[in-house]
Amino acid sequence: xxxxxxxxxxVANLARLNLTEQExxxxxxxxxxxxSYVDKLNELDTSGVSPTAHVIPIKNVFREDEAKASYDRExxxxxxxxxENGCFKVPKVVE
Amino acid sequence: xELYELTAHELSDxxxxxxxxxxxxxxxxxxxxxxxxxxxxxxxxxxxxxxxAKAKEVQARIDKGEAKSPLAGIPMALKDNMCTEGIATxxxxxxxxxxxxxxxxxxxxxxxxxxxxxxxxxxxxxxAMGGSNENSYFKKTKNPWDxxxxxxxxxxxxxASVASGQAVFSxxxxxxxxxxxxxxxCGVVGMKPTYGTVSRFGLVAFASSLDQIGPLxxxxxxxxxxxxxxxxxxxxxxxSADIQYPDYTKALLNDVKGMKIGYPKEYLGKGISxxxxxxxxxxIDTYKSLGAECEEFSLPITEYAIPxxxxxxxAEASSNLARYDxxxxxxxxxxxxxxxxxxxxxxxxxxxxxxxxxxxxxxYALSSGYYDAYYKKALQVRTIIKQExxxxxxxxxxxxxxxxPTTAFKLGEKTANPLEMYLEDxxxxxxxxxxxxxxxxxxxxxxxxxxIGLQLIxxxxxxxxxxxxxxxxxQNTEYHKMRPQI
Numbered sequence: 257x258x259x260x261x262x263x264x265x266x267v268a269n270l271a272r273l274n275l276t277e278q279e280x281x282x283x284x285x286x287x288x289x290x291x292s293y294v295d296k297l298n299e300l301d302t303s304g305v306s307p308t309a310h311v312i313p314i315k316n317v318f319r320e321d322e323a324k325a326s327y328d329r330e331x332x333x334x335x336x337x338x339x340e341n342g343c344f345k346v347p348k349v350v351e
Numbered sequence: 352x353e354l355y356e357l358t359a360h361e362l363s364d365x366x367x368x369x370x371x372x373x374x375x376x377x378x379x380x381x382x383x384x385x386x387x388x389x390x391x392x393x394x395x396x397x398x399x400x401x402x403x404a405k406a407k408e409v410q411a412r413i414d415k416g417e418a419k420s421p422l423a424g425i426p427m428a429l430k431d432n433m434c435t436e437g438i439a440t441x442x443x444x445x446x447x448x449x450x451x452x453x454x455x456x457x458x459x460x461x462x463x464x465x466x467x468x469x470x471x472x473x474x475x476x477x478x479a480m481g482g483s484n485e486n487s488y489f490k491k492t493k494n495p496w497d498x499x500x501x502x503x504x505x506x507x508x509x510x511a512s513v514a515s516g517q518a519v520f521s522x523x524x525x526x527x528x529x530x531x532x533x534x535x536x537c538g539v540v541g542m543k544p545t546y547g548t549v550s551r552f553g554l555v556a557f558a559s560s561l562d563q564i565g566p567l568x569x570x571x572x573x574x575x576x577x578x579x580x581x582x583x584x585x586x587x588x589x590x591s592a593d594i595q596y597p598d599y600t601k602a603l604l605n606d607v608k609g610m611k612i613g614y615p616k617e618y619l620g621k622g623i624s625x626x627x628x629x630x631x632x633x634x635i636d637t638y639k640s641l642g643a644e645c646e647e648f649s650l651p652i653t654e655y656a657i658p659x660x661x662x663x664x665x666a667e668a669s670s671n672l673a674r675y676d677x678x679x680x681x682x683x684x685x686x687x688x689x690x691x692x693x694x695x696x697x698x699x700x701x702x703x704x705x706x707x708x709x710x711x712x713x714x715y716a717l718s719s720g721y722y723d724a725y726y727k728k729a730l731q732v733r734t735i736i737k738q739e740x741x742x743x744x745x746x747x748x749x750x751x752x753x754x755x756p757t758t759a760f761k762l763g764e765k766t767a768n769p770l771e772m773y774l775e776d777x778x779x780x781x782x783x784x785x786x787x788x789x790x791x792x793x794x795x796x797x798x799x800x801x802x803i804g805l806q807l808i809x810x811x812x813x814x815x816x817x818x819x820x821x822x823x824x825x826q827n828t829e830y831h832k833m834r835p836q837i
Contacts, residue, residue, distance in 0.1 A: 264711070271669060271714040272676075272691075273707060274699040283711060289770050290712060294658035297728050300735070307730030308737060310560050310590075311786030312547045312811070317589035331453040337683035344678055347690045 259288040354379035355516040356834065359573045362519060363421045366413060373413065373424025376519075377406035377468050380426040384470070384517045387837050390498055392490045393512035395431050396439050397471040402426065409466045421576050423466035428518040430509050431472040432479055433564070434553040435459055442555045443475040443487040443505075446675050446682045446701035456553020457585045458522060458564055465580045470518055473508030477703045478672065479529055479557045481505050482775050485766055486705045493762075494536060495835040496801050500759040503533030509567045510537035515837055520568040520577055524554060526561045527660050528754075528779025531791040534567055535754035535804025538793045538833050540574050540821070541567045545812045546786035547592035550585030558667035559590070561660075561783040570831045571792060571821040575599035578814060594812060602815035605826040608642035610748045612820075615650035618752035618778055630795035630803040631753045637827060638751070638820075648746070652739045653781065655732050660780035661773055662716050662729035669713030675701060708769060737785045740808075749816050750808040753778050754791050758801035782808055790817040793830040802833060 264284050268275050275283065329342055338345040354362065354376050365371040381399055388394060406426075412418040429435065432442045434452035436459075441447045455463075462469070476486035484492040484507030492507045494500040495515035502511040506523025510533035513521050523530040525543035534541025542565045549564040556562065566577035579600065584593040614635060619628055635645050677683035677697030684696035702710070716725035743750060755775060765772045782789040787808055794805035805824070809817040825831045 263715075267711055267715045267718060270718060271710050272673075272694045272698055273702075273710065274692075274695040275707075279707075283708065286708060286769055287711060287715065290661070290773075291715070293770060294662055294725065294729075297655060297658050297662075297732055300655060300732060302728060302731035302735070305731040305734050307727055308734040309730055311733075311737060311784075312590070312592060314547070314590060314592070319586065327453050332679075335450055335453070335680035337677060337681070346678055347687070347693055349690055 259284055259291060355383040357519070358569045359422060359425045359519050359576055362425055363423070366424050373406040373410040373468065374403065376424060377402050377426050380470060380518065387515055387517060390493065390837060391495055391511050391515050391517065392492050393473055393508040393515070393517055394428070394471045395441055395474050395489055395508070398438060398469055402468050402470050405468050409468065412466070418466045420465040420580070422462070422580055424468065425519050426468040426470045427462065428470045428473050428509070428512055428521045429459065430475050430506050430521070430523045432475060432524060432555040433459055433522060434555070435469070435472065438472065440472065440555070441489070443477040443489065444701070444703070444706070445488045448488070448682065450680055452553070454553065457550035457587060458581045459553065461581050473512055473521060475508055476505035476705070478555070478668070478706050479505040479524055479526055480668070480705050480709055482528070482532055482772055483760070483765065484508065485762065486703060488703055491762060494759045495837055496538065497759065497799070500761050500801070501536070503536035503759060505529040506567065507533050510534050510539055510541065513537070513539045513567050513569060514835060520566055520573055522564055522581070523567050524562055524564050525783065526557050527664060527783050528776045530565045530567060531754050531779050531789055531804065531806060532776070534791040535802065536759040538802030538835070539567050539569060540571055540793070540831065541565065541791045542574050542578065542814070543782065543789045544578065544582065544814055545788045547590055548582050548812065548814070550583070550588040550591045552585055552587035556671040558664040559671060560667060561664060563783070571818055571825050572600070572603055574790070574821070575603055575818050592812070597815055599815060599818055602818040603822045604819050605823050607638055607820055607823045610643040610820065611746065612638055612643050612645045612749060612751050613648045613743055613747035614645065614751050615653065616647050617650050617653035622756045622777065623753060624757045624797070626797035627753050627755070627757060627803050631751070631805060634794045634805045634824065635751060637824065641823060641827060648743060650739055650743065652732070652736050653777070656736060656781040656784060657773060657777060659729040659732040659736065660776065660784055661712065662725050663733065663784070665709045665713030666716045666726050667713070669710045669717065672706070672710055677701070705769070733784050736781055740781070740785045740787060744810045749810070749820060752806050752808070754804040754806040758797045758799065758803060778806060787811060788814045788817055790821050792821045792824055793833060794824070794828070795830060796833070
């Protein structure tokens with residue numbers, strides 16, 4: 257599989273990363289190496305094999321919907337990079 | 352013998368016989384950290400005052416006959432991806448450099464309930480991605496056997512601290528070998544329990560279908576003691592298994608007579624160093640001489656385990672790490688133009704190169720047009736891997752093999768080529784993919800004097816058989832007594 261600079265830019269945008277030109281170049285080569293290597297899986301015939309997302313058969317773990325006290329607002333906000341009036345502060349979202 | 356050199360069960364006996372107090376033991380460990388930390392660099396945070404205060408409090412309760420756990424008064428340390436309320440939890444990343452968790456992980460609470468003493472938080476590859484600790488944002492931990500070599504990773508600090516007497520035991524996490532590989536490199540015992548055995552609540556997520564917490568200890572008895580403390584169902588982790596958990600110390604029997612052991616020929620094939628191969632074959636001979644039946648078998652899927660692993664792990668990581676957006680906690684870039692740019696700048700500045708590489712690979716594997724070819728394909732291969740192990744376990748009580756192809760490598764030796772570093776995980780990743788338990792015990796040294804780790808792989812939820820086999824090995828060899836000179 258050929259990895260192009262355009263592919264890297266597209267994936268970086270999906271992953272919300274800004275890459276420098278140098279990073280893009282390096283990642284293009286590295287990703288191509290890695291993806292050519294993982295293409296090895298195509299040697300295996302997996303038709304009719306069902307995928308395993310999870311190894312232990314646990315399904316639909318429910319609990320009662322009960323109201324409980326949560327963490328203190330101050331304690332949670334203490335880790336936030338920017339706050340105002342007890343809220344997380346972010347740049348303007350809606351124009 | 353200094354107190355810091357002893358195992359948890361030896362120290363527990365001393366406490367019981369009033370020959371040492373929790374305070375004296377904690378002081379011995381803290382002094383050892385002070386003396387050796389400039390060389391080994393295992394710790395990101397040392398909680399000196401808190402540890403001493405806790406030791407005093409625990410000793411007072413031991414004196415009153417209240418603190419009865421075998422881990423009461425035993426000083427230990429945690430990989431820095433387990434949340435500790437009020438104590439920094441960085442995950443080895445600039446992204447979480449200033450993160451102080453508002454709550455503690457379930458394992459942290461469980462060890463506190465056993466009255467173990469928390470000495471501090473241990474270095475790791477950023478977000479547990481790496482096999483050398485060279486991906487930590489903060490420092491490079493050294494292998495106590497040779498300070499020019501890596502301790503392994505990602506739980507490198509967890510292994511190096513136990514090997515060098517800076518912690519009696521530690522907890523690490525293992526997504527593709529991150530407990531077992533550093534345990535092998537540093538000559539300590541490491542266990543990755545069956546997926547779902549130990550609660551992951553409060554563990555910073557890397558790849559949620561693979562991650563599992565486990566102990567690193569000086570011997571198999573300590574491993575059983577720590578497992579007893581940390582296993583169990585947790586309603587805060589919906590993937591934790593709701594089963595009856597055994598008393599793991601009951602498995603500590605010096606007897607493997609009649610046990611059936613399989614060793615995959617693919618694990619002793621190309622790529623393995625002669626020293627490692629010889630040590631593993633010697634261990635097989637030891638088991639034979641003790642009355643076990645050992646047989647070679649084929650696990651042909653082995654060569655496909657690494658590509659499947661990196662696709663699954665990176666896909667899950669790219670999704671899990673989407674939460675680091677600079678809004679609610681963690682790093683935020685100083686300069687940005689709008690909300691989208693805030694996300695991008697924050698993530699670009701906050702993550703290191705390996706984390707970005709894996710997010711990119713995972714995002715690619717999950718992106719439109721590639722999902723079936725990569726992610727779904729990897730999950731299908733996972734089914735085949737699991738089936739091959741199931742088939743093997745219909746014949747064998749457990750599987751034996753090497754942990755790593757080589758012993759600890761030099762700092763900087765493998766950083767240039769990420770793919771080469773990934774290939775090091777050949778013997779460990781299948782165990783995570785199939786959700787199995789894996790125990791590593793020291794089984795020799797190579798010509799350079801570096802430790803070699805034997806890997807025992809078990810049936811799901813059958814940690815007890817591995818502990819029994821590991822314990823028997825220890826009782827009949829001296830490798831678990833090897834300690835590095837620092």
